[in-house]
Amino acid sequence: MSLPNKSRHAPFLLLFGTVAFAAAQLALAYQASLIPSSRLISPDELVKILKSGKSESPLMIQVGSHVLYSQAHIPGSEYIGPASSGNGLQALQKRVESLPRNKFIVLYCGCCPWDHCPNVKPADDALHAMGFSNVKVLYIANNFGADWVDKGFPVAKGD
Amino acid sequence: MKKGILRGLALISVVAGLYLLLRHQRVSGGQRETEIREQSLAPDFSLPDLTGQQLRLSSYRGKVVLLDFWATWCDPCREEIPRFIELQKKYASQGLQIIGASMDDGPEPVRKFSQRFKMNFPVVMGNAKTGELYGGVLGLPIAFLIGRDGRIRAKHIGPTNISVFEREIVNLLRSGTPSRSPSS
Numbered sequence: 001m002s003l004p005n006k007s008r009h010a011p012f013l014l015l016f017g018t019v020a021f022a023a024a025q026l027a028l029a030y031q032a033s034l035i036p037s038s039r040l041i042s043p044d045e046l047v048k049i050l051k052s053g054k055s056e057s058p059l060m061i062q063v064g065s066h067v068l069y070s071q072a073h074i075p076g077s078e079y080i081g082p083a084s085s086g087n088g089l090q091a092l093q094k095r096v097e098s099l100p101r102n103k104f105i106v107l108y109c110g111c112c113p114w115d116h117c118p119n120v121k122p123a124d125d126a127l128h129a130m131g132f133s134n135v136k137v138l139y140i141a142n143n144f145g146a147d148w149v150d151k152g153f154p155v156a157k158g159d
Numbered sequence: 160m161k162k163g164i165l166r167g168l169a170l171i172s173v174v175a176g177l178y179l180l181l182r183h184q185r186v187s188g189g190q191r192e193t194e195i196r197e198q199s200l201a202p203d204f205s206l207p208d209l210t211g212q213q214l215r216l217s218s219y220r221g222k223v224v225l226l227d228f229w230a231t232w233c234d235p236c237r238e239e240i241p242r243f244i245e246l247q248k249k250y251a252s253q254g255l256q257i258i259g260a261s262m263d264d265g266p267e268p269v270r271k272f273s274q275r276f277k278m279n280f281p282v283v284m285g286n287a288k289t290g291e292l293y294g295g296v297l298g299l300p301i302a303f304l305i306g307r308d309g310r311i312r313a314k315h316i317g318p319t320n321i322s323v324f325e326r327e328i329v330n331l332l333r334s335g336t337p338s339r340s341p342s343s
Contacts, residue, residue, distance in 0.1 A: 012165075065230065067262045070287035071295050082264075084232055112299055113317060116234040142317060143298020 031121040032114050032137075039124060041136040046074075046106060047153050056104055058136070063092060063123040064109035072149050074108070075156040083107075083123035092123055093130065101131045108137065110144025198312070201226070201305045202292035206260070206283035209270050214258070214283050217309065222256045223331040224305040225324065228285060228296045230262045231272045235318035236300040240276055242321040246328065247280045253332045254307070260285035262299060306331050 060077035062069050069079045080095055081088030109119040120137050127135045140147045149155055205215045227243060229236035247257045257280040261269045266284055273282055290296035304313040304327050313327050
């Protein structure tokens, strides 16, 4: 016995809906994970650069939480606002718009586990869209406390 | 042709389903569960809640307190909130008090979130000073379990399986003196 047309399509729609939902979850959860590894820099690598004094120091910008920045941040880094918000992204774009496009810039956050950070990818995307070619994102696997402060790397407090 | 498309969709669906399952387990498993390093008194604080009233932590002495540092922009934090709401409902009568300390930059998104999710525990606006009191809140979520005697009994950094919280809360509720009403 054949099913009426609508009932025949229902299983396909259900399956398709499930797949679409799963794909959306995938995209959202792995935002930071979508940043190519060639655009990442590890804490060890950054510390080496900062200590060497040989090459140009990067412009370091924290694109996450102000409360977290106040407690601890990389010395010399600037706070710009969460890049997951429109205001934060605009502030970032304004900060860098007059800079040469080959300026060495390091973006970081450290608010949450890497896979869940809502800030670094929008910031990275924005700078690339503006034509910046020398941008690195600091890979912080867990959070700034565990992956930077607890490792004994240099820290500054306050605004 | 139709069978081939169906098989393909079914395969994608299975892979996506497995991914979701694994992701949930990884988030639930927790990034790091630290040992209780010291049974120190939980640092006291007085912070404004979402109505502007001051909430003092020490007024909850005698209760088991779960102090949760979170933020509305923190994905794993948001996932924990509905589970905390359930815990609060389940164990309030036995002396559990959950307190959320939001590390958002302002109260407006927190108020909206609290209303939307019908949060049944007080939420205060945390700040850098409070974070420093608790050894530095340098990533979210971070939760502290505080015994009836006001001492820190557990600290959890990163997303933590709710069953871990529940087990520890039950143990703490069973031990120590019966709770007394908080001064307000």
